[in-house]
Amino acid sequence: MNQTVDKGKTLLVDGPASVTVGSGRVEVFGSPVRHTHKIVIREGKRLPFFVAEKTDFDVALGENASVEVVDGDTIPPSWTESLSVLKGLQKKPAVAMIVGKADSGKTSYCTYLINKLLSPKHKIAIIDGDLGQSDIGPPCTVAYAFISKHLTELYSLKAENAFFVGATSPSQAPDKTVEGMALMKTEILGKTPDFILVNTDGWVEGEDAVKYKLRLAEKLEPDTVLCIQRQNELEPLLAVLEKFVKTVVESPSAVKQRGMEKRKNLRELNYAKYMIDAKVRALPLSHLRIEEENVALNKLDEVKGALLGLYDSQRKFLGIGVLHEFDNVRKTLKILTSVSEKPAVVAFGKVRLDKNLRETASSGESEPVRV
Template identity: 40%
Template sequence: PCTIAYTFVMKPVTDMFNLKTKNAFFAGFTSPSVSTSKVINGLVTLKNEVLEQNPDFLIVNTDGWVGGKEAVSYKVQLVEKVNPDVVFCIQQKDELTPILDGLERFRMLIVESPSAIRQRSREKRRSLRELGYVKHLKNAKVRSFPLSWIKVEENELLEAVENRRNFRQERKICELLGMKPLHLSESQNKIYIVIGKGKWLDWGNIQKVEELTKKKIIVVRKGEEQGLLLALYDGKRKFLGIGILREIDYRRKTMKIYTPVSDKVSTVSVGKVKLDKNLKEIPLPTEENVSEDFRAFKELF
């Protein structure tokens, strides 16, 4: 789930769910619309890796996002980057016409989808992903990783934890805030302030810090990171498996991850999907009913 993966098939299969992954690229989200460029780049990277192993055939099974201008642009770019010998276009009526118009230079075979095949609902797709979480987190346990031992990607807060600290400025910030936060770190144009559960910061004090530092302040409550889906890679960028972020210990600068991976981990990529303790996806609030603090927190992920 939330990955692009490949494997080598030596005999006929009836369900791709039963195939064992050879390697994968972690997108970290459930829809390619979140970042089409990331999906395309990941797919091309895996394609090149597969071709180095001289397969007889390479079949790319793309996602089902085809409706709307953004989907059409994405699919055309994807095909152009992959540059296949043949594009199989599976449709029930003429829903792929806008995409076909953009692929005229490619050889295409249009296949009619069986009428018995119905489009999966959003709930069905989520249910299938949740089965995938259960499958790929089987026999998982909690591992603790010092942040100085691993590289963290796709999360500005954790990437900034190991940055050189300006202790004089930190003291001034704490004075303006009227409290000492659990953690404070800076990136190029932002300052991340982590506070305890149930704690609040005065908005006027936050504005004072922004005026002093000329940087945007991002306030995060400890515990809000719990449940984030992530991927683990080794030193050669081989995908090892997925995990769930259990806790960030800002004092000890460690992160606890629930994962079945037992190999040495070099890189952790943080996703934009959260799971509860039963491995069910937690829906994110809409912009209309989130607090200002949570809206700031969403910017991190």
């Protein structure tokens, strides 16, 4: 389908869809889109194509996809204004932590900031701390990446390293999540970045959530905390983060909201992405270090289907796996994984997946936690 959109308007596309830009000039989250370049919008996602010069689009829509033209730019002016805060930070590296509720636009805001900060002078890293809706590493991990070119979504980045938490929300493993994020930051610091952006999960409301975010901020010591707020849901958190420099920005009205079920589906698609062509591999226990307290390997009922994080001996994250079986006679773990290297460490997660890589009820994704 061809569609011409006038200057100053935005084409909002809900996936699954693909968009090719013909003549004209277009930006997605601050990234210029090249002519003839095809952009794929995954199911459950929305991308805004802001038209700076009258543009012809070629749009292919999948099942339940849709397209709409709205007036103006859907990027809030406060996003643009906050750039000067970041650029004005004198410290190297400047560390900015992004907080906001689920579906507030955190990932898109990070994408926008990266695109606008990108220059040959700036080495930019991002830590993805959103376990449940991870953009960079597999679900249930925190991960980091460096950015060298404009991007329309963080999902296209390749993780330099990751830390396996094994839960879909930090509320189920706060210590481990903080530990993982701090480790990622330390590793990045060794690579002399100019900016480190830290994206976080959407657990921001309630006493425990606020305490957790404060702990995280104290550990990561951001130079500024960028807070995306829709109404006043971040007020208690803002009060607790009193000693930090904060900037509040708007949550765009064009954000696409997703329910718990949709989020779970998106996560399951993401497990599948990291388990492509997975095979069952037998690993002798004698050559492995098992991480996680209270793993009763002899109680297969309890551990079968456990999501696993695999590392090499240098603690480089290799990928995820799922426990298929424990052979008590041969003392071997049988793991379904697409990792071909030999892991030295296997970390057990709380999440359980069935044979279709669907999360089972015992995955502990209990309310009121939204991930």
